[in-house]
Amino acid sequence: MRSERPPSARLPRLRRASPVLRLAARLAALLVALALGMALAGCGALGKKDETPTPFGPGAGVPPVDAASTTPLSIVALDSTSIGTLSYDAAYFTPVPVPPPTPANTQFAALTNAAAGLGLQFQIIFGRPDTPCRFQAALAARDLGFTILGDGDKRINDQGLEFDEVLLVRGPEHWRLDCAQLVGNVGIEVLSISSPTDVLGTPQVHYVLNSIHP
Amino acid sequence: MTGPPARCPLVVLLAALLPALLAALLLLGTAGPAGAFPPERRRSYEQRTPNEYLALPAVASLPGIGVFAGIIASASNVADTGVDAAGTVAESIDKSDISVRAAALRDVTVGVPHLSFDYQYADIRLGNLETFLPGRNSPNFTIPITARFKFQLLRPIVRFWERRIEVSYTLAFFKGFDLSTSGNEEPLRSHSASANVLLDLTDDVVDPHVGTRLQFNTTLPAPHKSIFGEDAGATSTFGRNHEVRVHNYGATLYWPLTRRTVLAWNNEYFEAVGSVPPGTVVRGGSPPLRGYPANRWSDRYGVFSGAEARYIYPLGRHLDILIAHGVLEALQVALFYEVGQVSPDPNHSLFDHLHQSYGAGMRALFEAIVLRFDLANSDEGVQTHLTIGHAF
Numbered sequence: 001m002r003s004e005r006p007p008s009a010r011l012p013r014l015r016r017a018s019p020v021l022r023l024a025a026r027l028a029a030l031l032v033a034l035a036l037g038m039a040l041a042g043c044g045a046l047g048k049k050d051e052t053p054t055p056f057g058p059g060a061g062v063p064p065v066d067a068a069s070t071t072p073l074s075i076v077a078l079d080s081t082s083i084g085t086l087s088y089d090a091a092y093f094t095p096v097p098v099p100p101p102t103p104a105n106t107q108f109a110a111l112t113n114a115a116a117g118l119g120l121q122f123q124i125i126f127g128r129p130d131t132p133c134r135f136q137a138a139l140a141a142r143d144l145g146f147t148i149l150g151d152g153d154k155r156i157n158d159q160g161l162e163f164d165e166v167l168l169v170r171g172p173e174h175w176r177l178d179c180a181q182l183v184g185n186v187g188i189e190v191l192s193i194s195s196p197t198d199v200l201g202t203p204q205v206h207y208v209l210n211s212i213h214p
Numbered sequence: 215m216t217g218p219p220a221r222c223p224l225v226v227l228l229a230a231l232l233p234a235l236l237a238a239l240l241l242l243g244t245a246g247p248a249g250a251f252p253p254e255r256r257r258s259y260e261q262r263t264p265n266e267y268l269a270l271p272a273v274a275s276l277p278g279i280g281v282f283a284g285i286i287a288s289a290s291n292v293a294d295t296g297v298d299a300a301g302t303v304a305e306s307i308d309k310s311d312i313s314v315r316a317a318a319l320r321d322v323t324v325g326v327p328h329l330s331f332d333y334q335y336a337d338i339r340l341g342n343l344e345t346f347l348p349g350r351n352s353p354n355f356t357i358p359i360t361a362r363f364k365f366q367l368l369r370p371i372v373r374f375w376e377r378r379i380e381v382s383y384t385l386a387f388f389k390g391f392d393l394s395t396s397g398n399e400e401p402l403r404s405h406s407a408s409a410n411v412l413l414d415l416t417d418d419v420v421d422p423h424v425g426t427r428l429q430f431n432t433t434l435p436a437p438h439k440s441i442f443g444e445d446a447g448a449t450s451t452f453g454r455n456h457e458v459r460v461h462n463y464g465a466t467l468y469w470p471l472t473r474r475t476v477l478a479w480n481n482e483y484f485e486a487v488g489s490v491p492p493g494t495v496v497r498g499g500s501p502p503l504r505g506y507p508a509n510r511w512s513d514r515y516g517v518f519s520g521a522e523a524r525y526i527y528p529l530g531r532h533l534d535i536l537i538a539h540g541v542l543e544a545l546q547v548a549l550f551y552e553v554g555q556v557s558p559d560p561n562h563s564l565f566d567h568l569h570q571s572y573g574a575g576m577r578a579l580f581e582a583i584v585l586r587f588d589l590a591n592s593d594e595g596v597q598t599h600l601t602i603g604h605a606f
Contacts (some may be wrong), residue, residue: 106398
């Protein structure tokens, strides 16, 4: 049978040590509690939004994509190697000639539909895709007077490729930035521009975004 | 290339009044209750108790960075050599990718009177550091980066007159990456250099109760090669522009409101001097507003004013436990309010729509070590700070 020590046998020792220990314990507990409180109160920005990507979907409106006129376009890195492909409706979009990409200007292709007031620009990006996407959006907001709609979204295309997306508006001008990582450290940024009518959700634009793959 | 914009009359007037303001601060701050000029030191920094240390396990959540656990450690007058040491080790405890290894030595002497050296080393990985564009009109829209970098700093310091006069030169080396004009990551290895002059007419180096501090800091041309390494990579536009020199002026007044309450009032002004291409946003400096993420507001010119009331609860308890050894001299409860603004031009816009920050904090004073916890609020949310040393 276990023998119980009477309370009086241990309490005095605790009391002797208590002033310093209690003070230290209170201080440590206060700091840890404050820090944990901050974490639990959501002061950190992590987890503030749902990171589940939303599919682009087929798009909405007319005209439908003409399957007979879809055309592939190679995604070319700065060293001229192909790192992926995309497709577009050649009956709707007209390619715009652009100079070969350089480290200072990584745009490698552009498409336009002048009648619809729609243009797509394709650039090579490096590093994590959300950095240049949000960087470009912040630049447009700071220097060009655009308003950023929302706080950015995660999207996914029909090929399973994840994109970071930011929407911007300035009067009748509508911009959409979609960025994805393709091979290693290299990825693609698609800048979709529409004015004066917002036609960024048309099937032709979504067809291009859904077609991108490494 | 464009030089600094023309100054408006208001700023010229303020610049002219600045010496008068500083003189008033000097007289107000140094007169003190006893009227001594300058205030006598309450204690000698050189004779601080050897081997006092604090090693605080901490869990912290930093906005835009993550939740992490680690140890913040600081020791003063190690082995009675006069050297102070500090270190931080932290790892993420959530899905964020955080690793921090930092160490610092202060007051390392080499046998030359008045001369000592500081050294700092940091190896940091912040998997999801949220940054902001520089510029007065920077949107409240974060730019996430994977911050992996190493940092070293060497600072020779000359001090006189019980540390009331201090002149230092800082050479720092950064090895990591920066963002190009397109927002793409580019490797970067870069030196930076600066000089600092401090006039400390207060009653204590660590925790002043009365007096004035005046400080001037300027960036300097840095070598491209040193014992730390060699520069590589393009000059970035996201980080500092190396074509300009940043001057930072600071004045802080410490005034005892009551026997246990001290008011600290800090004022800063910075300017980036030099020619830059038209339209370039210069990250000259950033007002240290505690209610915003670090470097939230930065531009070519900036002002900051912060007031902090510190209520002192004296303890004088000797601690000799695992995480602390030394005398816990006092606890402090602080309330603070700060304003600041940045601008590409040195005109009235520096004082328009001032950003405001306010909050409360606690400090534990272990003789030469101040452990500070602040909770600050602004129109963009709440920030927490757990660190060593007063804000000013």
